[in-house]
Amino acid sequence: MPICRRTFLKASAAPALLAQTKPPASDRITIGLIGVGVRGRDHHLRKFLKNPRVQIAAICDVDSTHAAFAAQMAVDERSARPLVYSDFRALLDRRDIDAVVVSTPDHWHSIIAIQAMEAGKDLYCEKPLTLFIEEGRRMVQVARQYGTVVQVGSQQRSDWRFRRAVDLVRAGRIGRLNKITTHLGNPGTTKGAFIHPGEWESVQTPPAELDWNLWLGPAPYKDYSPNRCHFEFRYFLDHSGGRITDWGAHHNDIAQWALGMDSSGPVKIEGKGGFNKVGPYDYAGLMEVRYTYSNGVQVVCENEGGNGVRFHGADGWIFATRMTLEASSPEILQGPVAGADTRSYDERNRNEEIPGTDDHHNNWLDCIRTRNRCAADIETGHRSATVCHLGNIAMRLGRPLQWDPGKEQFLNDPAANILKGKPMRAPWSL
């Protein structure tokens, strides 16, 4: 192949540039990835492979095709093959691994996170942090006990549009805040809203490459069917919380942040949900949940109105999405804001598929070095997930609920308190 000028420059300059930016191996953070399906592979692994601050030492997945594909990505990008595991406990036994990224289905988050923290690893855990409210408190306790740096994967906390919107709201640019609407998008436009009974995939023998029992882990036993596994786990309440935790863990998290309620939550919840009765998905596809906070502000979580967070103030409104930042008048968005988020990350010039991911990763890596708390610390992740779980519980019970965010329990409702947690399938436990 003839060498042209551009090829020559690229080949000769790249190592020099790399040498300037790549920290010495001893300064790099060694990480392992647990769960390398779509999210773990295409968002975390792909980006971490391009991040010179980390070294990928291990990959773990209960589906060997996922693991092999991810390992090959590492070979292609870095010419180094990470060790591959199917059981996360073997990965956690590695003393050379500083930190882990957990991108498994939600029903696994708490067990893996707690065992990782008890093994001395720092943690990046995908959202929603939890499947049930009670496990979140336990996770926070362990993180504090071990001094673990935890970043929850609500990367909108590192997306400039949402950061700016929160700063503007908290600075009073729209006057007194009355209401926040979190729009989770219409499930009718996304895969997995509903499946016609005729499209159900029947129970089958699990494929040879999948350890189905380990995929289920602490979740109630079900025979394998492709409809339940991998990406579609999010539509089953045994494995996830449906749309309200999938997208609510982003948008309700932003609402909590704007309200200054990162360590608290609403006091009253009312919800109406359209639970799918023709299966196999059992989550609430259509919903409207109204949260009332102790300061009187209402947060309404619903499907309609696009996909983003709208702040309604006495003097105007702001609407933030992953693509846009709008306001009732242009002046609201202009000029500096006192007390604004001072993090220097700025991905405005980047063309990310999911905005904020690079900055969220880098914030985590910075905090691992400084031992500061991350932009989406575990307490905030727990509280934001709790808001979503409260919505699900209110919808399932179909009655207004009173919540004590300090004690993290429902008032005068034993049936609701039962739904705060769910025992795990033996032998798994927290």
Next chain:
Amino acid sequence: MPVNPAVPQWIRQMADPDQAVAFFAYQSLLESTLQGGPDPELAKILGEALTAQSAGGARGAASFRNNAFLAAAAQQRTEPLHPAPVRNNLARLLGYLPVEESVAPLSKALQDLDAREMARQSLERHPSPRATAALIEALNYPGPVFCAGIISSLAARGGPQSLAAIRKASEDPQEEIRAAAIMALAAFPDPSLDAILERHNAHIARARLAETLRAAGNKPAADRIYKSILASNAPDPQKKAARLAL
């Protein structure tokens, strides 16, 4: 509120070979269970269905028509009226009904090999003290993995009876049971348990016990454990936790 008259039909339909019918029936029962409030009548109906037996041996008896003795024995044998997935669903639904009427059928279901895991989970969160007694009794049932689950449930429920049972299980000859019991002891705010954990070199459990004690207001006992961890051969993460706590 009266129990929805369709409940018996939904119970039967959960066994329907058409997945959509079975799913709809379960979701309808779930809605009735959750939205109707803790209804003792509904618990009674679901409980009876969970434990209902049929003269299932009749089928077996037919195959023994040339042997009167075996045919008679088969005739006497009963089997659960509803198939395993239905019984699992019923055990789960009863767990959402925190009334006394749920406890007896769930306790009985702890002996049902197909439904006992879900019955165990439902009893774990049931407010009745009788649930604790039933779970303790189930520690005598076969299966180390099942017993490990019972131990987790008892630890979650707490109380002196649970502690006594778990303490005994921590000496069990079966590794799975012993390991679960040792870890479960850390949930009880009793400083004397540290001696057991230390003897088993269970440093993660020791750190958990220290936090349990600290959360219960017994910081001096927690600090004693942390100091002992620091002076031991515990792994680095537990020593780091000890340093942070002290």
